[in-house]
Amino acid sequence: MARLGAMRLLPSRPPASVIAPIVAALASAGVTPNMLSVAGLLGNGVAGLLVARGDLVAAGILMLFASGLDMLDGALARATGKAGPVGALLDSTFDRVSEAAVLFGVLWYALDRGHDEQAALAFVAVVGSMLVSYVRARVEGLGGKLTDGLFTRAERVVLLALALLFGFLRGALWVLAVLTLITAAQRLYLGARVLGGAAREGGPK
16 A cells, blocks of 8 residues: 555655745745745735636636745745744644635635535535645544545645636646545545554554
8 A cells, every 4th residue: 555655646745856945035034834824814815806806817816826925835834944843733724714704705706696506516526625725633642643635735736726727726626626535535545544453553463
């Protein structure tokens, strides 16, 4: 199962050669990791409002920019020696709220136009994305380690933003709904194996 656990569609973070100059510039300007986290949250919140209004292209652009900030806060924290549990908690929580805000905008947009199917898919996508994160957090809270998954936040953000920009929202929502649930199930299975293996290793010799 090692190959399944390692399966990812996109890398978990951009190459260091790409983000290092950006992080250095942000640090020189006095920007803190929490500033980036808050800016990413606010940007995605506005993107959700734009989607609800029907300004899909503007929402897609803003979503990509705001989510890009979310990808930099951890690197900035490590580069400036400000990485810590409080910042990690805020970052993780804001990521979940950001994703839910945009999908709530999609749900509102769909309901306002009588697209019940798309509204239902947006709801399933929210539930699935939360489950993907919850299973990982629960496994790690029980002493295991689980970072991989087929359709994690990076893939979800890129797909939804591109769908808003290029107008294939219905198809993207189907992919989001199905693959988030599959990824949650994948992580649940892998997490159970991780925790089961740890329990056997820690048992009587």
